[in-house]
Amino acid sequence: MTLIYAMPGNELFAELLMQHTGYGRAGLSVHSFPDGETRVTVDTPLKGEQAVLVCSLDRPDPKLWPLAVAASTLRELGARRVILVAAYLAYMRQDARFHPGEAISAKLLGEWLDNHFDALVTVDPHLHRYHSLNQIYSRDARLVHAAGALAAWIASHVERPLLVGPDDESRQWVEAIANLLCAPSVIARKERHGDREVTIHLPELGRWLDHTPVLLDDIIASGQTMLQTLRSVCAYTTPKPVCAAVHGVFAEGALDALRGEGVGDIATTNSIATETAHIDISMQVAEALTAVCNIITERRWG
Missing domain, CATH: 3.40.50.2020 (Rossmann fold)
Structure with missing residues (x-):
């Protein structure tokens, strides 16, 4: 038993x-x-x-x-x-x-x-x-x-998604989910200057201006990587970006900071009990x- x-x-x-x-x-x-x-x-x-x-x-x-x-x-x-x-x-x-x-x-x-x-x-x-x-x-x-569960949520909630990985470490999740959705994807380059200081360099997004960017990573902790990627993406596209991650750790103030940048939605799995845990x-x-x-x-x- x-x-x-x-x-x-x-x-x-x-x-x-x-x-x-x-x-x-x-x-x-x-x-x-x-x-x-x-x-x-x-x-x-x-x-x-x-x-x-x-x-x-x-x-x-x-x-x-x-x-x-x-x-x-x-x-x-x-x-x-x-x-x-x-x-x-x-x-x-x-x-x-x-x-x-x-x-x-x-x-x-x-x-x-x-x-x-x-x-x-x-x-x-x-x-x-x-x-x-x-x-x-x-x-x-x-x-x-969790790739299958994230892909299912994105398919149900986002029209014409463009998956955006904030750094090379996110590539494995971004590519797996992009393959499941048959959706385009790009990977940014990240420079880390400290626990809460990063610079994000995005590739050209002009081909996908009518797509909704889905910023995808395994963990949102301090939120700075996602936040800087969000700011970079908003300079290129009109649809409100969506943030998705496997684990929503969310250091103090991280969730409010993301919402303050006008994100369309934030979804994480219920690996951690949080208000964004929409993916079972x-x-x-x-x-x-x-x-x-x-x-x-x-x-x-x-």
Whole structure:
């Protein structure tokens, strides 16, 4: 038997997974004491059950300790396997030592996951210098790709889309979705000057003046990359641009800044619970989770 436990803030996504998989739902609570310490309480699993912890890791630091405590407690209380569903996986962009002494956080997070979870399900992690999640996390990892869901949303909401990638790192998502939609696409060139300072250089857009630009990326965090791309695009085209992304992290003020530039719509998946989460990927995540649970069961009885 498999039970789904939701970390705080992940209840809705856990409910969707339960509906799609038929797995049971169990209780989990996190209490914060006045001194800043945390108490985690879980419904006790039956011995030998599989436990699934649902916790998207946006704004990760306050979440990681309670998550580790929950995983260890479930295992101590008899769970045979503990699986993490983290639709958004943090720290993947810190995948190299860019300056002397910097931590390679992607590698360290992978080691932490190895120590706490038997399997991982995540959605389009930001893999740049790593070619596979298995270079970071050595256990059973399942990647869900959101391109199909984004393409379906764009097809339903945008007439004559022109897909615009803000930098070369967005190319894989832009080209995949452009192929699904049979739509034109362009990739801009980005110069980064700091965490919140970027310059975007767009190619010529004169051929597509009657198309609606869809600015597409995997993550909107500070929003500066999307914001500068939006400003550049608005100088060329009349239709209001649309912003779409897999993960809507949205640092403070990012969403308001985008809206202040006259964007037509902003849509992200529900990998992170946010007001822009119009694209449901829970079915795809549930399918990956079911595959992981079935393989683990087969290994046990095989």
